[in-house]
Amino acid sequence: MNILAIFKREWRAYFASPIAYVVLTIFALISGYFFYSLLAFFSLSSLQATTNPGFGQGLNASEWIVRPLFRDIAITMLLLMPAATMRLFSEEKKTGTIELLFSYPIRDWELLLGKFLAALALYSAMLGISLLDIAMLGSLVTLEWGLILSGYLGLLLLGMAFLGLGILASSLTENQVVAAVGAFGVLLLLWVIGWSTEAAGPTLGPILSHLSIINHYDSFAKGTIESRDVVFYLNFTLLCLFLTLRSLESKRWRG
Amino acid sequence: MIEADRLTKYYDKHTAIRNVSFTVEKGEIVGFLGPNGAGKTTTMRILTGCLPPSSGTARVAGFDVLTDSLQMRRRIGYLPENVPLYTDMKVTDYLAFVAEVKGVDRGRRRQRIGEIMDKCGVAKVRQTLIGALSRGYRQRVGIAQALLNDPEVLIMDEPTIGLDPRQIVEIRQLIKELAGQSTVILSTHILPEVSMLCHRVIIINNGQIVAVDTPENLTAGLQSSTKLRIRVEGPVNQVGMALTQLPGVLRVVAEDEAHLPAGQAGAQAGETTHSFVVESERHCDLRREASRLIVERGWGLLELRPADMSLEEIFVRLVTKEAQEARA
Numbered sequence: 001m002n003i004l005a006i007f008k009r010e011w012r013a014y015f016a017s018p019i020a021y022v023v024l025t026i027f028a029l030i031s032g033y034f035f036y037s038l039l040a041f042f043s044l045s046s047l048q049a050t051t052n053p054g055f056g057q058g059l060n061a062s063e064w065i066v067r068p069l070f071r072d073i074a075i076t077m078l079l080l081m082p083a084a085t086m087r088l089f090s091e092e093k094k095t096g097t098i099e100l101l102f103s104y105p106i107r108d109w110e111l112l113l114g115k116f117l118a119a120l121a122l123y124s125a126m127l128g129i130s131l132l133d134i135a136m137l138g139s140l141v142t143l144e145w146g147l148i149l150s151g152y153l154g155l156l157l158l159g160m161a162f163l164g165l166g167i168l169a170s171s172l173t174e175n176q177v178v179a180a181v182g183a184f185g186v187l188l189l190l191w192v193i194g195w196s197t198e199a200a201g202p203t204l205g206p207i208l209s210h211l212s213i214i215n216h217y218d219s220f221a222k223g224t225i226e227s228r229d230v231v232f233y234l235n236f237t238l239l240c241l242f243l244t245l246r247s248l249e250s251k252r253w254r255g
Numbered sequence: 256m257i258e259a260d261r262l263t264k265y266y267d268k269h270t271a272i273r274n275v276s277f278t279v280e281k282g283e284i285v286g287f288l289g290p291n292g293a294g295k296t297t298t299m300r301i302l303t304g305c306l307p308p309s310s311g312t313a314r315v316a317g318f319d320v321l322t323d324s325l326q327m328r329r330r331i332g333y334l335p336e337n338v339p340l341y342t343d344m345k346v347t348d349y350l351a352f353v354a355e356v357k358g359v360d361r362g363r364r365r366q367r368i369g370e371i372m373d374k375c376g377v378a379k380v381r382q383t384l385i386g387a388l389s390r391g392y393r394q395r396v397g398i399a400q401a402l403l404n405d406p407e408v409l410i411m412d413e414p415t416i417g418l419d420p421r422q423i424v425e426i427r428q429l430i431k432e433l434a435g436q437s438t439v440i441l442s443t444h445i446l447p448e449v450s451m452l453c454h455r456v457i458i459i460n461n462g463q464i465v466a467v468d469t470p471e472n473l474t475a476g477l478q479s480s481t482k483l484r485i486r487v488e489g490p491v492n493q494v495g496m497a498l499t500q501l502p503g504v505l506r507v508v509a510e511d512e513a514h515l516p517a518g519q520a521g522a523q524a525g526e527t528t529h530s531f532v533v534e535s536e537r538h539c540d541l542r543r544e545a546s547r548l549i550v551e552r553g554w555g556l557l558e559l560r561p562a563d564m565s566l567e568e569i570f571v572r573l574v575t576k577e578a579q580e581a582r583a
Contacts, residue, residue, distance in 0.1 A: 005355040009341070016343040096339030100400070103303040103333040104356045105325050252306060 002106045006114025007121075010088070014122055019087070023080050027126045034072040035133040038065045062144040065137060067221050070151045073130055074158055074217060077123070078187055081159065084122050085166025086180035088115045089244075093251070094174040108248050112241060116167060123159045127152060147223040154220025157233035161213060162187060164240030171247040187213065256281045256408055256438040257302065262311035264297050271297040272462040274311070279455075282435050286453035287442035288570065294462040295442040296336055299412050302440070303333045316407040329358060332401030332437075336412040338393050342386030346377055346396055349385055350403060357404040367403065375399040375429065391422040398429065409433060411441040415448060427452055446570060450474075460574045473569055480505055482562040483533040483541055488555030491529045497548055498531060503539040508532045528557060 014020035042064045049059055092098040101111060134148060162183075169183035170176075194212025197205040209215050213236070216229040257279040264271045272294035279285045287295045300306035302315055304324045313320045318327035341349055347368065354364045372378040375395045380388060385396060394414070401409060414430065415423045430452055433439055443449060449456050450470040458466040458473075466473060487494050491509055498507045510530040535541050542559060549556045 001358075002356055005352060009344075009352050012348070013341070013343055095342075096335060096337055097341060098339075099300070099305050099335045100333065100339055102305040103328060103331065103335075104353070105328040105358060106356055107325065 002110040003114045003117070006106070006111055007118050010115050010118030011121060014084075014118065017087075019084065020122060023084055023122065024126060024129065027076060027080060028129050030076050031069070031073055031130045032133065034076075035065070035069055035130075035137075038068055039137070061137060061141040062147050066134065066143065066148055066151065069130070069133070070155060070221060071217075073127075073155060074214065077126070077155075077159060077162060078191060079184070080126075081119075081123065081162040082166050082169070082180040082183040082187070085119050085163055085183060086170055086176045088119065088167055089171040089248075090173050090176050090179045094176075098251070102252065108245055112167070112244055112248070116163060116241065119163045119167065120160065123163060124156070127155060127159075144223070150220050150223045150225050153225065154217050154229075157220075157230060157237075158213070158217055160237040161233050161240070164237040164244075168240045168244045168247070171244045171251075256283075256316060257440060258314045259298070259302070260312045262298065262301055262308045262313055264294075264301065264306070265309045270462055272459075275459070275462070275464055276311075277457055277464065277467055279438055279440055281438055283455060284430070284434050284439040284441070284453045286449035286456045287440060287459060288444065288446070288449055288456055289442075289459040290444065290574065293459045295459060296412055297462075298459070299333075299410050299440070299442060302408075303331060303410055304328050305333075329404065330407045332404065332406035332409045334397045334401045334409075334411040334414055336416070338397035340385045340393060340396060340400070342384065344385055345382055346372070346385060346388075347381045349396065350399060353400045354403050359404055371399045371402055375402070376425070390417050391419065394418060394422070394426065398426070402433075406437055409437045409439045411439065413443060414441055415443070415445065423448075458570060458573055465573045480534045480537055481539055481541075483535070483545065484530065484558070484560050484562040485533060485545060485549075485556070486528055486530045486558035487549055488528045488557055489549075489552070491527065493552075494529065494549070494554060495531065497552065498533050498545065501533075501535075501541055501544050501548065503535045503541065505534045505536065508534070528555075530558075532562060 042059075042061065045064070046059060089098070092101065131152075134143070137143065138145075165187060166179070166183040169186070170179040173179050173182070190211060190213040193208050194215040197209040197212070200208050210232075216232045219226040219229050257277075259275055259277050262275040263273050275294070275298055287298070289295050297306065301308050302313055302320060304320050304327060307321055315327050316330035318324075318330070320327055341352075344352070350368045350371065351364065354368055359367050369378075372381060375398050377392060377395050377399055380392055383392075385393065388396065394417075398411075398414070401411070411430075415426050418426060427448065430439060430441065434454075441452070453470065455467065455469055456473060457464060485498070495507050495509055498504065508531065510532060533541060533545065542561075546556055546559055
């Protein structure tokens with residue numbers, strides 16, 4: 001019950017401040033633009049295929065539009081989600097409201113989970129916006145819905161990892177900008193770490209590749225849900241939430 | 256209701272409080288008095304479960320603050336020092352949130368919130384954003400959230416700070432009304448507040464308890480003599496001499512007239528007015544003798560009142576005594 005109360009408050013707080021509106025609008029704009037340009041390129045290619053039959057064989061809306069769109073959405077989320085998580089704890093620390101929360105009969109994990117779920121709800125709302133594009137596309141061409149489903153599952157898991165790290169950063173500082181920049185920096189590093197795997201040599205390469213937060217998304221993009229990738233994202237999220245609990249506890253101890 | 260046993264808290268190497276022990280009985284209002292940085296807030300944070308002590312134990316409403324924290328927190332209300340509230344919420348929404356996390360029964364919630372809003376005088380601003388409220392209303396919302404769960408123990412850190420005189424009177428009235436139902440512990444550095452509200456006072460300085468007693472006993476206990484303040488219209492030397500000769504008088508001090516418009520009042524009467532502080536042996540009431548003496552001599556008796564040691568003086572004396580002992 002406490003989780004629900006915290007969730008409701010956080011959800012309302014998102015919409016009491018401009019954060020939710022800004023994040024949702026920017027996401028709708030950017031993902032809409034990506035969708036439009038992918039669709040435009042696809043229809044141009046389809047037009048060329050009518051004059052050159054051999055060219056049209058690999059043309060498939062799921063491969064040409066949905067997959068790159070999901071990849072673009074993942075990058076957009078990387079940029080936007082730190083803004084959605086930055087205030088969750090840092091604001092409470094700065095204004096002192098956390099002291100009152102600590103005096104209420106709420107367990108730390110209930111507090112954390114309520115906040116995490118509120119951020120996840122906002123993230124899901126953003127994914128919901130992109131679903132409008134997909135639904136419109138689906139009314140025009142035939143799509144592989146299995147691929148889309150696995151893509152969304154992947155995005156959801158990836159998003160949980162983003163949010164987990166964002167909340168951890170927020171619990172470590174009173175300053176929202178520091179929380180946002182810190183979360184963004186670490187996420188970006190974990191993203192680009194996968195680019196240098198070939199140059200890193202046979203020992204380090206696979207490790208970097210495994211740590212890369214986006215490499216685990218590839219299987220979802222291909223439509224094959226691999227348990228090790230699911231486990232990676234869940235573990236990453238749980239580790240972040242666990243560290244956040246520790247950080248809250250130490251906040252208590254240090255005052 | 257509250258039992259603190261040798262509470263000690265270190266922040267790094269700095270000791271915030273050391274061996275703080277006290278008990279508070281059910282229904283009592285206890286004032287926590289001390290200069291800024293004395294450890295009042297630290298003690299209160301420990302009692303509310305916000306901060307674990309470095310050593311020592313505390314039981315609030317029958318539950319240990321460390322091991323039964325959740326049970327304990329169900330039974331308390333806390334008003335932190337700067338009244339941190341969610342400024343982006345409306346008053347009713349905020350109180351509804353607090354009622355939910357404090358575990359007020361779903362069916363009773365609406366009614367309870369209504370009651371509390373009436374009691375704390377925030378019903379008028381129920382639809383206002385907390386961020387837009389004046390300091391006084393914010394304080395009331397803070398008290399309202401503390402009271403929502405009908406707490407057995409109410410802990411308030413500087414409940415009247417930053418309020419205007421009328422608001423202070425109202426908040427004090429509210430706290431007085433709580434006496435008997437809840438056990439209240441409040442911190443303040445306003446001394447008259449303590450003598451007005453509290454059954455007992457705990458004076459804390461440098462992280463240690465200096466004195467625990469009722470305001471009356473504290474005032475009486477520290478006085479080695481009884482003092483009378485007398486303002487007389489008459490020749491200063493003769494009056495002084497006459498007063499000194501009264502039985503039981505230890506000494507008479509003529510006070511400087513700086514605070515008196517001597518030129519005016521004195522000149523009009525044809526004689527100057529003077530203030531004297533007559534110090535006599537303890538429990539020796541000289542009011543009758545002194546007034547008779549002055550009237551018989553034909554001087555004007557303008558004022559005569561017992562000059563009790565104010566809590567301020569006691570406080571300063573206790574705190575400085577402490578400092579001297581520490582140095583010695």
